[in-house]
Amino acid sequence: MAHRNFRKEDFVKDEGSKQYQVxxxxxxxxxxxxxIVERENDNGxxxxxxxxxxxxxxxxxVCWSEPFNGRVIFDE
Structure with missing residues (x-):
């Protein structure tokens, strides 16, 4: 399984849905x-x-109520 990391700063607010998306x-x-979407917690x-x-x-x-650091896991 491969993955792509993303940061809080990568999210953009969607005014229509009021959610953040990357x-x-x-x-x-x-x-x-x-x-599979995973969020990084304070312990890493x-x-x-x-x-x-x-x-x-x-x-x-990927849409969520607030930005977060995380990763997307996918099949190559």
Whole structure:
């Protein structure tokens, strides 16, 4: 399994949904059928989230109520 890390600063607020989202390209993480989203806690460990995942054109968006440091795990 491969992964892509992201930081709080990568999130952008979506005014329509009032959630924050981070964008990935399908070419970088696949089509998104088996994505796992994990949030890094204060101890540096990861916990799995049931984050909303949206797809639009060639982009995949991970959405959450506030920005966080984490990673997306996917099949290569």
């Amino acid at each position: 964008e990935f390209r399908k070419g970088n993480i696949g089509i998104g059928s088996d994505l 460990e990861y916990e799995t989230l049931q984050a909303e995942i949206r797809r639009h054109d060639d982009s995949i968006f």
